[in-house]
Structure formats: C-alpha cells, structure tokens
Amino acid sequence: MKKIGILFGMENTFPNAFIERVNSKGEPDIIAEAVTIDKVAQAAPTEYAVIIDRISQDVPFYRAYLKNAAISGTAVINNPFWWSADEKFFNNALAEKIGVPVPKTVLLPSKERPDGTSETSFRNLAFPMAWEEIFEYVGFPAYMKPHDGGGWKSVYKVVNPHDMWFKHEETGQLVMMLQEEIEFTDYVRCYCIGQKDVLIMPYEPRNPHHLRYASELKATGEEREKLLETIKDYTLRLNQALGYDFNTVEFAVRDGIPYAIDFCNPAPDADIYSVGPDNFEWVVEAAANMAIERAKQQVPGQVNLTWGTFMKDAIQTAPSQKASEPTPEPIPSAKEVNVKAVTPKKSVKPPKAGGDEPIAEPDPQMPTQRAAVTKAPAKNSKLKKS
Template sequence: MKKIGILFGMENTFPNAFIERVNSKGENGIMAEAVTIDKVIQADPSEYAVIIDRISQDVPFYRAYLKNAALSGTAVINNPFWWSADEKFFNNALAEKIGVPVPKTVLLPSKQRPDNTSETSFRNLAFPMAWEEIFQYVGFPAYMKPHDGGGWKSVYRVVNPQDMWHKHEETGQLVMMLQEEIVFTDYFRCYCIGQKDVLIMPYEPRNPHHLRYAAEMKATGEEGEKLLATIKDYTLKLNIALGYDFNTVEFAVRDGIPIAIDFCNPAPDADIYSVGRDNFEWVVEAAANMAIERAKSQVPGKTNLTWGTFVSDALKAAAPDPAPVLSAKEVKVKTVTPKKASKSAEVKPVEIEEPAPKVPTKKAAATKAPAANSKLKKS
C-alpha cells in the first residue's frame, strides 16, 4: 500500500477535500490521509510515498522532517530543499533569463544590521550606494517589499525617495527590494499543478481578500485568446525552471503584455471560501490526480523530488564524462606488502631549526580597516 499524506495547519476545506478525492478514485494500492508524525529519526524513511506540504514554511520542525523523508524516497511536493533556498529577488532574475517579463527590481540592504554583525561586517558595501542610478532604473511610484516574503506582508507603495527612506525605517532587519509599479488593465492569478495543468483566474488584488477572485477579464476576442495563451506559456516556463509542482503565478497586464509579479507561492491559498467553488473543484481534482501519478512513479529508497531546470541543467553541465567501465578481468590490483623493520633499526628524532623572531622596525606602519556603514542612507 502506498500512502499519500498531506501536511497542513489551520486550513480545513482543501486538505479534507483532497483526501476524500484521492480515496474516492479507488486506485489500487493507493490511499490518502493526513500526515501523522510520532518520531523523526535521522535517515529513517517515512511511511508515505508522497507528501503534499502546505505548512512547513511556517514550521521549521516540519521542514526538517520533510527533508529527512525526501532523503529516503518520499516524493515531497514541493521540493523542501529548493523551497528553503528560494526567494523572490532570485526568481525575478531567473524570469529575465528565461524570457518572462518582470518589473524592474533592485535589492536593498536591511535598515538594521543582522544580529551579531557590526559595521565591519559591511566593509564591502559602498557608502553611499548609487541611489540616483537605482531610482532612475526603477522609477516612482514603486513598491518596496521583502525579497523573500509573501502574503502581501510588509509591502509598501512609495512615491519618491523621501517616502521610501521614511517607510524603510519600519522594516527592521528585513532585506527589501524596490520594484517598479505596474499600472495594469487586467490581473490574473494562475494555479500550476504538476507542471502541466494551468488554471488562469481573473483576480483583483486591490479588493478585500474574500472578493479578490470576484473579477472579470477585460481583454476580449482574439486579443484575449492570445493573452491567455501567453500567460499559460509563461506560467509553465516559470514552474518548470523553478521545479514547483504546486504553485501560483500572478500577472499584471500592461499594454497587452503579461508581466509576472509574484511566482513564489508553493503553498498557495486553496480555501473554497476565498477562491470560489469552481476554482476549488479544479484545484482539488488536479492535485489529487498529480499526487496519484507521483505515488505510482515513486521508487522507494530513491530520490523522487522534482528539480527545476535551473538546477538540473547546471548539474548536467558540471558532470564529468563517465569513466569507461572495466570488467573484473581488466581491473588490475597491486598489493604492496610493507617491509619488516630490523630490530637494530633506530628511529632518530628530526631536529627543526626555528628562525629567530623578527623585531619590528620603527618605520612599520599599522594598517587600518576602511570604515563601513551598514545603514541604508541617501546620498
């Protein structure tokens, strides 16, 4: 029996519906249930062929458990190793490399220094930074947001440099990024499941949370069809490059061009009361089918994680050409037998002559570390 587990926190509607949907399909030798953890022993396999992760971003204990389970063959969705390293600024850079439009974005140092650091820790950071160039590149108005955050937390709209300095005071040790504002005519949120199934949903991020999916697409006719096809293509490109099996991507449409705004949501909202009944039904069905497919292909004791092409292609390029395989007859082994020492042999200590210590001259000048300042400050 292969088990599919779902690991979750406060959400109720999606996990229960997912379990019921998988079990209702009657797949021979496959069942779904809520994950139960009673002990976590290093290198011990879990009892699950597949685990759908909905909560480890908030619970480090769960993240460590999932990595341990993956090591012994559990197909964890999404890959906990990549998710631990992923962040929004890198995603934007990767999107540019694969040809998906994104807002102009720059990285900002944190307002407060990280714990256990000093000004000396930032001696490589120019002071002041090239603020004029940064502002000319991004433009105003702009959005300032955490470089690895989510859920619209600590997001600020800033209208000029002074406004940015003022709001940056509130960000503490968060590393922020400053991002071009996209004035959009259409906005979409897209589920991507299994790197092949895409659901494109009109979305209005300016509405209250429970009304954000109560939106309609404005582009129509041939223009609308072309737009949707491009959005699907971009959604698949991003998720294949990042290696996510369960994710959402958000696009703001400006002048007919979909611009990827947010595409690091590996535990996206799937509650029936926010996404709506029809969207909820699609997500439950697609997730159940994907999990069953992964359970069937899962090989116990092997790595069953999904890696994005950014990682997998890099590994292929770095891999050396395989060495020729020799048969047992072709392998020659030379055995060396150590000679026995004679009884009369003496082991003499080796004498090492130490150099005399150098006496510093009066002309020697002391070197002084360059001054550094980690505070974000205007020039």
C-alpha cells in the same frame, strides 16, 4: 499499500477535500490521509510515498522532517530543498533569463544590521550606494517588499525617495527589494499543478481578500485568446524552470503584455471561501490526480523529488575535467604523511627575570593595494626590484 499524506496547519477545506478526492478514485493500493509525526530519526524512512506540504514554510521542525523524509524516498511536493533556497528576487532574475517579462527590480540592504554583525561586516558595501541610478531605473511610484516574503506581508507602496526612506525605517532586518509599479488593465492569478495543468483566474488584488476572485478580464476577442495563451506559456516556463509542482503565478497586464509579479507561492491559498467553488473544485481534482501519479512513479529508497530545469541545466553544464588533462596526484592519507620536526635556527630567548614584559603582537591589518605593491620581492624571486 502506498500512502499519500498531506501536511497542513490552520486550513480546513482543501486538506479534507484533497484526502476525500484521492480516496474516492479507488486506486488500488493507494490511500490518502493527514500526515502523523510521532518520531523523527535521522535517515529513517516515513510511511508515506508522497507528502503534499502546505505548512513547513512556517514550521522549521516540519521542514527538517520533510528533508529527512525526502532523502529516504518520499516524494515531497514541493521539493523542500529547493523551496528552502528559493526567494523572490532570484525568481525575478530567473524569469528575465527565460524570457518572461517582470517589473524592474533592485535589491536593498536591510535597515538594521543582522544580529552578530557590525559596521566592519559591511566593508564591501559602497556608502552611499548609487541611489540616484537606482531610483531612475525603477521609477516612482514603486513597491517595496521583502525579497523572500509572501502573503502580502510588509509590502509598501512608495511614491518618492523620501517616502521610501520613511517606510524603510519600519523594516528592521528584512532585506527588501524595490520594484517598478505596473499600472495594469488586467490581473490574473494562475494555478499550476504538476508543471502541466494551468488554471487562469481573473484576480483583483485591490479588492478585500474575499472578493479578489470576483473579477473578469477586460480583454476580449482575439486579444483575450492571445493573452491567455501567452499567460499559460509563461506560467509553464516559470514552474518548469523552478521545479514547482504546486504553485501560483500572478500577472499584471500592461499594454497587452503580462508581467510576472509574484510566482513563489509553493503553498498557495486554496480555501473554498477565497478562491470560490469552481476554482476550488479544479484545484482539488488536479492536485489529487498529480499526487496519485507521483505515488505510482515513486520508487522506495530512491530520491523522488522534482528538480527544475535551472538546477538540471546547471548540473549538465558544470565544468568537468577534460580527458586531455593529467590526473591530479592523489591526496595522501593521514597515515602516509610523514611530518618532520624542524628545529629553529635561533632559539627564542625568554625574557629575563625582572626585565620588561614581552611586547604584545599587533592586531592583524587588512592588506592594502599600496602595501601589496610596494612590498619588496623575496630574494629568490625572478622579479627585479624597481
């Protein structure tokens, strides 16, 4: 018997509907249930072939549990290792590389220094930064948001540099990004399940939360069909590159071009009271089918995680030793290393009784370019003194 588990928190409608839908399909030797955790021992396998993760982004204990489960064979959706590393600013950069339009975006240092750091920790950061170039590149109005956040938390609309500085004071240690505003004629939110099934939902982010899905596309006819085709293509590209099997992507449409605004939502809202009955039905059915498929594919004891093309391509193109290169000498083991005692040519004389105290060593100094350039070469150096 293979178990499909779902790990969740406050939400009620989707987890229960998901469990019922999987079990209603009558797949032999497959059953779904809510995950139960009573003990987490290192490298110990769980009883689940598949776990749908809906909450670990808020509970570090759950995230550690899922990683431990994954290395022992559980197919965790979404991949907890990649999800831990991913963030929105990187997503924007990746989207640009794979040909998906995104707003102009820059990264901003945090207003407050991280705990345990000082001014010296930031000696590599130019002061002041090239703010005029940054503002000219992004333009105003713009949006300032956490580079790795979600759920519309700590998102600010800023209308000029003074407004940005004023609101930046509230962000504490958050690393923010400043993003071009896209004045849109249409806005959509797309579910992507299993990197193949896409549901495009008209969405109005300016409405109250419970009315955001009460919207219709303004584009019509051939323009509408072309727009929907492009949005589906971009949605699949993004999720296949990132490796997410359960995600949403938001697009703002300007001058007929869909710009990806938000596409790092690996535990997206699926509540029937916010997405609506029709969208809810689609998500439950697609998620159940995907989980059953992954359970059938799962091989106990092996890693059954999904990795995106970004990671796969990076591994395939990683530099490796060429056949023509000589094999490096093996590093000797501890037993093979002979350590010779070396007696110094001149012994260090201890300070005489009643004499001066030994001089303390000066604090180490950071080498400068001037010091490095003017330092005389060693006697056996091939370089000549100038």
